[in-house]
Amino acid sequence: MSEPYIMLKDICKSFGSVKANNNISIDVNKGEILALLGENGSGKSTLVNMLSGIYTPDSGSIYIDGKPVSFRSPKDAISAGIGMVHQHFKLIDVFTAAENIVMGQQKNVITRTKKMEEKITELNEKYGLSIVPGKKVYDMSVSEKQSVEIMKILYCGADVLILDEPTAVLTPQEIDALFDILRKMKSKGCSIIIITHKMAEVLSISDRVTVLRKGESIATVKTSETTPQQLTEMMVGSAVSLEIERPKAELSEKPLLSVKNLLLKNSDNVPVINNMSFDVYGGEILGVAGIAGSGQKELCEIIAGLQKATGGDITFDGSSILGLSPHAILKKGISMSFIPEDRLGMGLVAGMSITDNVILKSYNRNPGPFLDRKFAKSLAQQIVHDFDISTPSVNHEVKKLSGGNIQKVLLGREIWLNPRVLITAYPVRGLDIGASYNIYHILNEQKKKGVAVLFIGEDLDVLKSISDRLMVIHNGEIVDTVDPETVTKEDIGLMMLGHSREEGDAV
């Protein structure tokens, strides 16, 4: 066998006292797709960031085509033909697709729009992309933005593509389209490294898999010779069950939370939430599936009292909660935890300790102007203990925790309030398998206690297995509410794009 095209050897990288990468070695051939699999904090992103020049390794070496290279900045990596699509897109909203693609890469001093557009069209055809050069990024859907990122790499002639969790925000149809593009690139001789959590995708797209755990490479296996069970075990380090439980719980007689004809218009008078009506009963998990930006955030905010609805009504236990202050709603027993894309934007204050973040919601316990720190501290310790949060102490700044632990702090704080309705949006966003199952377990426990859970999610496999009922929304409207046990993923995907089931094949 010939020498691999890209080789990383014995890479080490530390952040402070944390060893993010410890003697990791991977290699990729031309025309091959390598999947990097590992839990959060296993060092996948750190590793590829060094290959793309964002970080510099503490020790170890990188070889391209047999020659050692050292990247001091992304510029070096780009000129070596390595491009990366980041988990959070690095695009500029107010620029057009073409401007984003060429920035930093132009040879001519004066921008020649026409020539740029011709080249983009040419590459569009070659790789089966469909980018409109003049379209502004802020007008694009998530998958369009991703195409622009990929095009950006192809445009500067790179033949090594790194994708960091590219499918996290895509619908099943969009994922298929992306994989088609990747296969096409592979057939043209590109090397591709893809990071993903989703086992099914690893199996369908990759040729080989390298499993990382706690900053070390555990094994590299041929995809065709492995099973999801084996990969998971390597990833977690012990045998785990891949089944998500769906325990039966007793439903409350009347719905705990009921939303009627809810309407919300934005400043341009365009409905963001359009005539939504649904009920959530105690003891069930109502799943909500939809493309990002279909009104999930607004729905959460209205229920939690952070936004005013334009019309309609929301009742909790028979009485309307619309127009109440967030505090009053919280007091009634409705808790909301929304995990935004950056995980910290809503709910927690990044620069404050766990204790201080707990105080944010428990300060009302005692009257008077002074905080009961002692209580908050013991509560924080209890949450840390109950949810198995790994942190040096409760005085640790939240932003220094890993993603999974941050989310556990958020969820733990809400659950401590003993809510009767728990609204949780993207609670496992970006979490690894172990941490995700922990969260599913927590949600199921709440359901068994008779709490009404509204679960807004993005992974359809998870939504299908954990929800008792599954509501699909598109553009602020409910397309349908389906039985998660009988519906197929493809049908959900179509509904997320706004096709009702009658239009397609009936299930």
Next chain:
Amino acid sequence: MDILNEISLFLQTSVQMGTHILFAIVGGIICERVGNMNLGIEGMMLMGAAVGFSTACATENPLLAVLAAGAAGMIGALIYAVITVSFRGNQVVTGLVLTIFGTGVAGFIGKSVSGNIIPQSVSEAFAPYSIPVLSDIPIIGKALFDQSFYVQLAIIVAVLAYFYMKKTKWGLNMRSVGENPAAADASGINVTLYKYVHILAGGFLCGMGGAYLSVVFLTTWQDNVTAGAGWIAVALIIFSTWNPLKAILAAYLFGMLKGLNFKMQGWGIQIPSQFLEMLPYVATVVVLIFITLRKKKEHQPPKSLGNPYFREER
């Protein structure tokens, strides 16, 4: 008197009164477009005014005076850039300190030249000259073509800055730095270099703006010669929505308000000058409200304005 002629003369004065502001706005826009809010414009202008004036007196060379003024502004900008870009200090505080520092430096240098007037060789070089035919265009002819070269230079600089930002690869790259430095970095753009170059260029223009006041407009030294023009420029940057072409409009509108002030005194209309000086700020607040309401993405401030950039931040 011929009303057209009157208007044309009025515009001519307005343009003269807006020129130093135009330099400052364009300098400020260039700086803010790479994501650095520089509240030190007033300080850099004052440094430019003082150094330009004393160089003109000492060397009697107009070109040296302009270059020295620009360099003085650039030194102020360099201090600012080192603190905000390399050390990632707070931009607002650093800018404020730069203004205080510049005011002090200008006062210090100005003391030694106070009482001097600009030597003839310099004032002749910057004297208004009229371009035949073009200056006879009704209304705007005098405003644009019967002026000092320094005045016309301001317009040329603004137009060039616009062209640079919109049409060249460096312009695209520098705007990307101000919008999203992480994205620019990932695209192979040297963020630190771009920030330094443009902050320094902005400082150069601010220094030139200050020198216009002392060397060309007043031709004598006067303490605190800018009289808050740097602050008005900060406001007018927003007014012009970070677009150098609109900066021309903003600067000359301001010049017209100033000119109107004089005119009205001549006509015997008593409006407190403070009221007219307030107007640019009022206009800026109105524009701010307007762009916030319209939410047109292109008119928003550069997205990472005010934020330091550190690549390995987690």
